[in-house]
Amino acid sequence: MVAVTGDVMVRLRGIHKSFGANEVLRGVDLDVPTGAVVVVLGPSGSGKSTLLRTINHLEKVDRGYVTIDGALVGYRRVGDRLHELREREILRQRTGVGFVFQNFNLFPHLTVLENVVEAPVSAQRRPVAEVRALARALLARVGLADKENAYPRHLSGGQQQRVAIARALALEPKVLLFDEPTSALDPELVGEVLDVIKDLARSGTTMVVVTHEVGFAREVADTVVFLDEGVVVEQGPPGEVLDNPRHARTRSFLSKVL
Ligand code: ADP
């Protein structure tokens, strides 16, 4: 809950997405103000992961559009038509978005430091020495300064996820996306990962976090969004959506996860 400047960092408008006959997103509008933390809650299968993936064009939308910092994601406007960007341009654009997955997705054959250094050097073409210094600072920030030469398989799940967060931050992204970042962790390791995410929230990192951790949402979110069957059923400050939900579907969901 840091200064939110009033600018919108991520804007989704009228997002529709189907897989075959399965309409997974059915007209989603969402604004993520710069510096804000938006927590997305919703039942399994409600479209949360698909929604996150549209933000960096891992999923192409069928209708609607996404902008990040005012720039269209995945497309260029030519007259009144949208042309999809070329693969290289999409990849370059995607480096402006940090993505942290449930299963960490670290490179198993690279050390912790190499994992963090990889994308800024290969995808952003930044100088190795500079990126390495940044990577070390980020590993210190997530409490892993002493692990830079370890391989992922020698780390706990909580440590691996903290490396994944450092790796995402190394891109110096405009927004960080988390897809159930603690769901694969043993319960005793959840706290150390949430603490890192809370620290980022306090420092003004713009984030969208999909999670079932309602306590975390209450403490950290500026806005809580409840997604069900591909629509935003309600959204607002945590005190409203979590403590005083207006919709029966939200109440029913919360009664199961609280
Ligand atoms: P959540 O993250 O809320 O559990 P998802 O976004 O993963 O939901 O999935 C929403 C729906 O979309 C589910 O019915 C799922 O089976 C379907 N789905 C997701 N990705 C694909 C895909 N690549 N191909 C086909 N169906 C998919």
Ligand code: MG
């Ligand atoms: Mg999911």
